[in-house]
Amino acid sequence: MHNKQSYFKILIFTGCLMIFWGGCKSVVKTYQSPNVEIDSLFRGNHLITNDSANIGSLHWKELFRDSLLQALIQEGIDNNLDLKVAYSRIFQAAAYLKQSELSNYPSLDADASIEYSKKISTSGAVSHVHQYSLGVDASWEADIWGKLKSAKKAQMAAVLSSEAAAQAIKTNLVASIARNYYSLMAYDKELSVTLTTVDTWKQTVKVMKDLKTGAKVTEAAVVQSEAELYATQVSVPDLKRNIRETENALCYLLGRDPGKIARDSLSVKEFIPLFKTGVPAEILAGRPDVREAELDFRQAFELTNVARTYFYPSLNITANGGLSSNDLSRFFSTGSLVGGIIGGLTQPIFNKRANKTRLEIAKQDQLQALYNFKQKLLGAGQEVSNALYSYRSATDKIAPRTLQLSSLHKAVDYTQELVRNDFADYSEVLIAMQSLLSAQINQVTDFLQRNEAIVNLYAAMGGGWQ
Template sequence: MKIHSFKQILLLIGTSALLFSCGTSRQFQRSTVETEGLYGAVENTDSTTIATQPWEELFTDPFLKNSITEGLANNPDMQIAVQRVLEAEAYLTQGKAALLPGVSARASQNYTRNPESVYPNGPRDVTSYQLGLEASWEIDIWGKLRSSKRAAYANLLATDAGQKAVQTRLISTIAMYYYQLAALDAKLEITKQTVANNIDLVETMKVLKESGLVTGAAIVQSEAARYAAEVTLPDLDQQIRETENALSSLLGRVPGPVERGSLSEQEINSTLAAGIPAQLLDNRPDVMQAEFQVMQAYELTNNARAYFYPSLTLTASSGFGATELDELLDPSSFAANVIGGLAAPIFQKKANVTRLKVAETKQEAALQNLKSTLLQAGQEVNNALSLYDNSEKKMVLRDSQLEALKKSVEYTQELLSFGSATYTEVLNAQQSLLGAQLSQVNDQIQQLTAVVSLYRALGGGWR
């Protein structure tokens, strides 16, 4: 009869709770953020994008591929990101376990000495023993625990997206440092060749002086031009050393040389395609992370809202109790009880109101962060596309400039040998050629940087 009454009470509590729980937990809907026109003046209706191309296919240089592989395996920031994912997985496991009953074992010995005035004829010293299990289960009738579990899952997704963001950033940074090294190598070779040419020019000036075509000033000026070029070699060596050390740090190794190819060997195995802005939501890791953070904040708001409703808890205990140790496990010493309780918040010092208000403000902040991240992504895509287009234009013009300057150097040297040009014209022509050759290297590295920047801006590198 007592068990039957308890079942009726429990059924009544559960039915009432389920009726009241309707509408307390709301289903998350994906954020409707505006992506049209996100790339600015760049219009594109083709969904093809280089973001879906694996980095192993995008980059063709085997030395660069080896560096990226090494960096992904050993870079400390990458390893930290991986550990954060494992941490988020642990919190999700904890969130799932919160839906299950909590069970604990207990064993105790209790000694009591009663006052003689209360027990004049009975035993004053009493020892009791207890051994049993206790279980407590909060029935999630309002979705509070389920919301917490979904928030933990969203946090895992956001953390995983964050790890992907670290990976895309690491790949692009390694590639850019690698290209900078190749560019510095090219500048070093150009400068060394210029120094060699200037040494030859000094000897030519000495011969022309003997012929009376130039004065001693021409020799001195030629030597000065030689040293002006040669003095930049230590700076280039230092830049190479520092860039190698920076790249080594990214690769998770101590400072040292980095094996690499030449700038002329660098090619990008891809057609530049930005796709449509809406694809950023599924391709770019930091955008994905921001959206999952919106989901997490939404579920935490659901969780905070559930605190305004009563909580239903079932507590059960069973075990053995006796005053003699040898009677502890006797079947007659077994006892059990079950308690169902419904506790409703009445006065919580505004704790629940504050919790909900904070959760709602964090949810709105997460939404604004998503919008900000999207705007930043659109800006980076536009910048990278513009940089690539302008670098292509510069390279075409630079080729024409170099062709003209090479002819200028040849013509002035010939004219000088016939006394129809001055030594300053020769020096100016050579200096202009050196500047244009170094600028051409900058143009090449600018174009490579634009491709890598676009690849990262679109979310490439984590697939």
């Protein structure tokens, strides 16, 4: 009868606690996305249209149509070590999430023990006592204030953040491979132009020597033309070094040993129209690094909620049951059954400022995450603005550069002919040839700038991870 009354009291107490729990108001706050102004985020909004087709939403194969470049990008995605590390971090975060999803369930432990003791009576008699025990212990923390729920939300944000981080790495990887690929083709073109110019200078030196023999120019003209030949030849080793270093950089991105890179030759390759860039909101939604920063803020927000709950009492219910007997032959009899249940509230009173410190640190972590999110937005605006204007400026230079080269080719031909007929000084030939080489190299730089601007714009709008 006494045992029944005890269990009845425990049940009543537990029921009161549950009623108290149901009447408790959650102390955690509801998450809201940071309120930031994005309409003025991009300089030169006239370059951004309201077209719904955003270049950042394209698959990288739709933008980069060079089959050799596509093969390199795919190899990088398959083998890049930074990307593999990012994927591993996703699995880690997912494992923590699975653990947090079970936090609302009770923990259960089983134990078995044999206790031996020896007793000596006052008369000197010795008795041996064995106590055999087998049971289970269960404990459960009720989520009164939303601590466990907020912790789970924080871990979910961590998983999504790690996924966004991997997407950001993939975006940068695709862009880096494309940039190095175009740089490699540009160096090839510069080397080809330089070697062609070396051959031209050799012909010029021969012509100057013939003209000196005919007393039409002086030895100074011959020496000056030779000096220009040697100056052009000096740039060849540097270009070859640049080619080799760029190949090595590409191999690093691809996760392979340094070696040759298969590539096309630089030409005016057509890309999709860039007027379809999307509106600012679409651009930001497509950037994985911006999503990562917001998810980091979300995680910090939920962890601040968790820190708040430590100021309030926690409800813990512990139960145990099993078998216990000092006679192994009667171990499984009803008389060996034991059990109990305990429910209680624990209110922190003084714990050396641990709870207050925890909350202050969590709030500062949340504030830092907010600043980081805003900084990512500013960086996104800068990158998009720079890429758009860079493409515009590179495109604007194509027409006048073409006209410049046409005029310089004519200037070289005209001055060489005039020198042969004593109507011009040899210095005019040298100046014309120097200008032609410089313009040819600049044309290569213009095409490289335009290609890099497209790559940068694609990455700035969050393209490449799809």
